[in-house]
Amino acid sequence: MENDRLLISHAPHIWGGFSTSKIMFIVVFALLFPTAAAIYYFGLYAIYIILTSIATAVLSEFVIKKLRKKRFIMDGSAVVTGLLLALTLPPRIPLWMVVIGVFFAIAVVKEAFGGLGYNIFNPALAGRAFLSVCFPNEMTSWIIPPHFNYDAITGATPLNDNFTYYADKLSLYKDLFFGNRGGSLGETSVLLILIGAAILLVLRIIDWKIPVIYIGIVALGSFLMGKDILFQIMAGGLMIGAFFMATDYVTSPVTDNGRIIFAVGLGILTILFRNFSNMPEGVCFSILIMNAFVPLMDKYVRIKPFGFVRKKKNA
Amino acid sequence: MNIVIKKKRAFKGLSLPENKITAKKPIEILPVPDKVVIPLQQNLGAPCQFIVEKGDVVKTGQKIADSQSYVTAPIHASISGKVTRVIKVVNPVTSTMMDSVIIESDGEDNWVELNKLFDIKKSDDFSGLKKIIDSIDRNEIIKKIREAGIVGLGGATFPTHVKLNPPKDKKIDTLILNGCECEPFITSDHRVMLESGREVLMGLYIISKILSPQNIYIAIENNKEDAIIHMEKLAEKMGLASIIKIISLESRYPMGAEKTLIKTITGRTIPIGGLPMDVGVIMNNVATSKSVYEAVIEGKPMIDRIVTVTGAIENPKNLLVRLGTTIDRLIDSCGKTESGANYMIIGGPMMGISIVNTDFPVTKGMNCILVRKSRIPIEQNCINCGRCVSICPMKLMPLVYVRYVKRGDFEVCREYYIENCIECGCCSYVCPANIPIVGYIKTGKNQLLKVVG
Numbered sequence: 001m002e003n004d005r006l007l008i009s010h011a012p013h014i015w016g017g018f019s020t021s022k023i024m025f026i027v028v029f030a031l032l033f034p035t036a037a038a039i040y041y042f043g044l045y046a047i048y049i050i051l052t053s054i055a056t057a058v059l060s061e062f063v064i065k066k067l068r069k070k071r072f073i074m075d076g077s078a079v080v081t082g083l084l085l086a087l088t089l090p091p092r093i094p095l096w097m098v099v100i101g102v103f104f105a106i107a108v109v110k111e112a113f114g115g116l117g118y119n120i121f122n123p124a125l126a127g128r129a130f131l132s133v134c135f136p137n138e139m140t141s142w143i144i145p146p147h148f149n150y151d152a153i154t155g156a157t158p159l160n161d162n163f164t165y166y167a168d169k170l171s172l173y174k175d176l177f178f179g180n181r182g183g184s185l186g187e188t189s190v191l192l193i194l195i196g197a198a199i200l201l202v203l204r205i206i207d208w209k210i211p212v213i214y215i216g217i218v219a220l221g222s223f224l225m226g227k228d229i230l231f232q233i234m235a236g237g238l239m240i241g242a243f244f245m246a247t248d249y250v251t252s253p254v255t256d257n258g259r260i261i262f263a264v265g266l267g268i269l270t271i272l273f274r275n276f277s278n279m280p281e282g283v284c285f286s287i288l289i290m291n292a293f294v295p296l297m298d299k300y301v302r303i304k305p306f307g308f309v310r311k312k313k314n315a
Numbered sequence: 316m317n318i319v320i321k322k323k324r325a326f327k328g329l330s331l332p333e334n335k336i337t338a339k340k341p342i343e344i345l346p347v348p349d350k351v352v353i354p355l356q357q358n359l360g361a362p363c364q365f366i367v368e369k370g371d372v373v374k375t376g377q378k379i380a381d382s383q384s385y386v387t388a389p390i391h392a393s394i395s396g397k398v399t400r401v402i403k404v405v406n407p408v409t410s411t412m413m414d415s416v417i418i419e420s421d422g423e424d425n426w427v428e429l430n431k432l433f434d435i436k437k438s439d440d441f442s443g444l445k446k447i448i449d450s451i452d453r454n455e456i457i458k459k460i461r462e463a464g465i466v467g468l469g470g471a472t473f474p475t476h477v478k479l480n481p482p483k484d485k486k487i488d489t490l491i492l493n494g495c496e497c498e499p500f501i502t503s504d505h506r507v508m509l510e511s512g513r514e515v516l517m518g519l520y521i522i523s524k525i526l527s528p529q530n531i532y533i534a535i536e537n538n539k540e541d542a543i544i545h546m547e548k549l550a551e552k553m554g555l556a557s558i559i560k561i562i563s564l565e566s567r568y569p570m571g572a573e574k575t576l577i578k579t580i581t582g583r584t585i586p587i588g589g590l591p592m593d594v595g596v597i598m599n600n601v602a603t604s605k606s607v608y609e610a611v612i613e614g615k616p617m618i619d620r621i622v623t624v625t626g627a628i629e630n631p632k633n634l635l636v637r638l639g640t641t642i643d644r645l646i647d648s649c650g651k652t653e654s655g656a657n658y659m660i661i662g663g664p665m666m667g668i669s670i671v672n673t674d675f676p677v678t679k680g681m682n683c684i685l686v687r688k689s690r691i692p693i694e695q696n697c698i699n700c701g702r703c704v705s706i707c708p709m710k711l712m713p714l715v716y717v718r719y720v721k722r723g724d725f726e727v728c729r730e731y732y733i734e735n736c737i738e739c740g741c742c743s744y745v746c747p748a749n750i751p752i753v754g755y756i757k758t759g760k761n762q763l764l765k766v767v768g
Contacts, residue, residue: 006672007658007689010754012665012740014331014499020695020747073695117696117748207701254701254714298699298715305732306326306574306709307587 020116024076026205027244030196031083034240037179037189041145042091046185050086052098057082060106068111077116081105084124084244087186088237088284089131093138101131121291122251125284132284142182176234187237197243210252210263211242217267225275238270241283251291258294258301265290319547319561321537324570325579326708329741331568331665333538337502337623337631342510344635345648347424351393351639352676353379354404354415358466359473360386365416371398373418376427376616378462388474388679389464392418393618393637395425407661407670415676418639430614435513441553444517447612453525456611463610464617464679469493469504469571469600470662472680475607478597479525485592489581490528492519494535494542494601495564495571498663501683503621506633507602508535508542512549518604520555521611526597531559532580533601538566568665569739573598575708587735602682622677626660626686627653636677642684643673652686660685665740695748703742703752709735713742713752720759728759736760 038046057078065072085102105127113119132139175181179189186193200206215233222232233239246252246266253262266286273282356362361384373379373392381389400417433444451459461476481487492515496504508515523531535543543563550556562580564570574585576598583594591598599607602621609615618638622645625631629650636645642659646652660667661681703713712731719727733756742752 005657006670007691008669008671009658009689009692010743010751010757011660011662011667011669011738012743012753013658013660013667013669013685013687014664014744015692015749016329016744018745018747019749020698023698023700023747075695077698115696117698249698249700252699254699254704254712302731303704303710303712305587305711305735306578307584307589307735308732309586 020077021075023205024080026203027080027200028076028083030199030205031080031087031186031244033192033196033199034087034186034189034244035083037192038087038091038185041179041188042143042185046091048095049089049091049093049098049185050083052095053086053089053102054079054082056099056102057085057106060103061111064107064111065115068115070115075116078106081110081123081127085127087240088124088128088184090139090141091143091185092141093131093135097131097135097138100134101127104130117250119250120295121288122245122248125245125288125291128284129288144182145180145188173230173234176231181235183235184237187240190234190239193239193243197239200243200247206243206247207256207259209256209259210246210266213260213263214242214246214266214270215239217264218270221267221271225271227275232274236274236281237283241287242266245283246287246290251287251294253294253297253301255298255301255303257303258297261297261301262290262294265293318550318556318559319543319563321563322565322579324565324567324575325582326575327706328570328575328708328739329568329706329744330566331499331744333566334499334625335502335505335538336500337625337633338505338539340502340506340631340633342506342621342633342635343648345637345640345645347394347420347637348640348644349420349422350641351418351420351637352402352404352415352641352674353390353393353418353639354406354413354676354678355380355390356406356413357390357472357638357679358388359471360384360388360477362413363387363390365401365414367392367398367416369398369401372396372421373398374425374427376429376618378464378616379416386474386477388466388476388617389462391464391616391618393639394418394420395423396420404675405671407668407675432612432614435517435608435612441517444612445520445554448517448521448524451611456521456525459611459614460607463606463615465603465606465610466617466679467600468602468606468620468679468682470666470680470682472678475599475603478599479522481526481592481597485595487526487592487595487597488528489530489532489596490519490523490526491576491580491596491598492531492533492601492604493571493573493576493598494533494539494546495576496539497536497566497568497571498665498667498683499568500625500685501623501663502625502633503623503682504601505539505542506623507605507621508539509545511605512545513553514605514608515601516546516549516553516555516559516604517612518606518608519559521607522597522599522604523558528597530581532562533559534562534564534571534576534580536566536570537563568741569708569737572708572737572739574737587732617679620677620679620681622681623683624649624686625683627656627688628686629653638679639676641674641676642670645677645684646673646686653688655688656686658687658689660687665744666738692749692751694750697748697750700747702745702747706741706745708739708741709737711736713756716759717750717752717755720755720762725759725762729763733759733763 269286363380
């Protein structure tokens with residue numbers, strides 16, 4: 001050997017190389033599709049919101065890490081949080097509110113709990129919830145996409161009680177699917193959300209169980225309540241919530257059974273919020289509430305290990 | 316007659332880059348060294364005591380250490396010469412000190428007299444050989460295996476005579492010869508099958524005489540197609556095709572691990588804390604089988620073995636090495652290490668142990684020396700992604716152990732069946748946060764042993 005000093009390390013000595021930052025990069029890439037829809041439908045101001053959000057997220061994380069005397073790693077998680085939060089905001093929200101929401105998400109929801117991996121709640125959604133409470137008017141002032149057929153749409157987000165649609169059902173579904181409707185920046189185009197989700201599923205970044213079961217339960221619930229199933233699953237933030245928010249690793253369970261319970265809980269809560277609360281939308285709060293149960297599920301929903309034999313009772 | 320059966324895996328695990336760069340390299344014999352260092356602890360179970368002293372003159376193959384315990388295997392001089400010193404060597408596996416002797420060669424390699432019953436390299440009279448084997452008493456075979464100091468050569472180094480003599484209440488119906496070699500880089504078993512296939516098969520025949528099982532399998536991963544074909548042809552030629560089945564397995568890590576392999580071949584699940592014999596199976600490594608043949612028919616004790624030297628080195632090789640040869644000699648014979656190589660592993664890249672210096676001798680369980688350039692992993696926070704859970708072949712939740720070992724709650728780890736972990740390394744390999752999960756698990760296991768005693 002060239003040098004007498006050899007390094008010592010734990011087995012295994014090779015590594016797959018699929019790092020946290022790679023995962024975050026792929027998530028950002030997948031999110032670019034709904035982002036494109038946001039910019040296409042809501043114009044230049046959408047870009048301002050998104051850039052403000054991402055910049056604030058990275059900067060806050062950097063500052064907080066320094067205050068906590070921890071190493072700042074550009075692992076991309078702050079970018080994901082910033083982008084996700086931006087996509088859940090109304091299209092004309094003042095930028096200073098964006099800054100407040102993102103700072104809350106990073107400083108309080110994420111870093112105060114110990115940083116990436118230790119946060120209980122999804123930072124982006126908690127940031128959005130914080131803004132909804134602080135600025136209820138701005139957070140519910142929707143616009144319709146400015147350059148599309150005004151005749152067909154009135155009112156605000158489709159799930160509002162006063163939402164009315166004058167054209168036939170098919171073109172309503174078409175508008176919902178392609179994103180020609182009011183709503184948060186990133187939630188409108190089901191098509192582009194599904195393209196992003198497909199990327200995550202194919203690259204095995206996310207598990208199909210949570211989004212599929214979540215959406216399935218909402219569909220089932222809507223059917224049982226006599227609502228329009230397709231309308232219910234395409235309107236509002238269900239799609240982006242199910243594929244991009246509920247599947248957040250840190251705030252979802254690790255075991256298959258845990259994930260199933262988590263998704264069923266999400267579905268039931270969303271149906272309850274949509275039908276019985278005075279809010280038009282329930283995805284954000286459903287996910288935050290179920291987030292709180294994840295530590296419990298990780299503790300009690302276990303896997304039967306290989307070679308597990310139930311202990312015989314002493315008869 | 317087609318004796319090759321294809322089987323699909325019965326566990327999750329990983330598909331790893333194989334890097335078997337020495338697969339086509341014939342075994343080379345490393346010249347007899349002028350000095351060997353022979354440690355006392357080379358097997359699982361009780362360590363031996365020396366029966367020679369400083370100044371004694373020994374012959375190659377002479378027994379130099381033994382023990383009264385049942386679970387042990389004697390140790391033999393691997394060269395002829397004089398015992399010059401008794402020193403202490405650090406065992407890299409357990410980090411404890413163990414006594415060792417240094418034998419300095421007289422340059423003649425004088426062997427003890429071997430009682431060779433048959434020459435398999437020269438003669439094709441296999442039915443004659445089988446008759447010889449059939450005529451030896453079962454207990455006599457086991458005694459010969461013990462006296463030759465044979466241990467499991469797959470790495471676990473469990474004394475073979477103990478394994479082949481299971482308690483009476485365990486009915487053994489299946490014998491598996493493990494030639495999977497699922498770890499990347501290592502090719503020693505592969506070469507043994509190709510170059511000493513006759514000895515391997517006759518060793519298997521001897522073991523089957525001891526255990527008389529109904530099913531005999533040779534398990535080989537399908538990345539070693541040449542070995543599968545070779546063993547199939549040999550089995551037919553040697554008249555063993557009627558009793559042996561060769562299992563061609565999907566290449567998947569950790570296929571060669573006892574529990575996953577038995578599950579894949581027989582469908583039986585070894586209970587937590589159990590042994591293969593609990594489900595009626597005995598498994599041996601192909602190299603062990605070869606050694607059994609040499610012990611029983613040629614009277615040759617365990618004094619050498621095949622070691623793959625590979626990785627960031629000029630000329631990777633498969634070497635036949637006398638036990639006790641220091642690692643630097645093996646490295647030297649394979650040329651220069653690449654610049655920046657500062658990391659050396661005994662065993663494969665997934666389960667091997669990195670060593671501090673190259674003075675350490677080759678021991679019975681050492682199948683590979685891997686030279687690498689370092690990668691300094693930066694451990695990040697666990698992001699709860701669940702990859703370790705989804706690939707664990709033992710269906711454990713590895714991330715949980717990290718959490719509780721960090722806190723010092725070792726007892727909680729037991730609730731999650733930490734002792735069921737086979738330390739295959741799949742979890743660390745896939746971890747995006749680069750956490751040395753297996754390191755934490757080993758710490759947890761050790762702490763639990765200390766607590767319980």
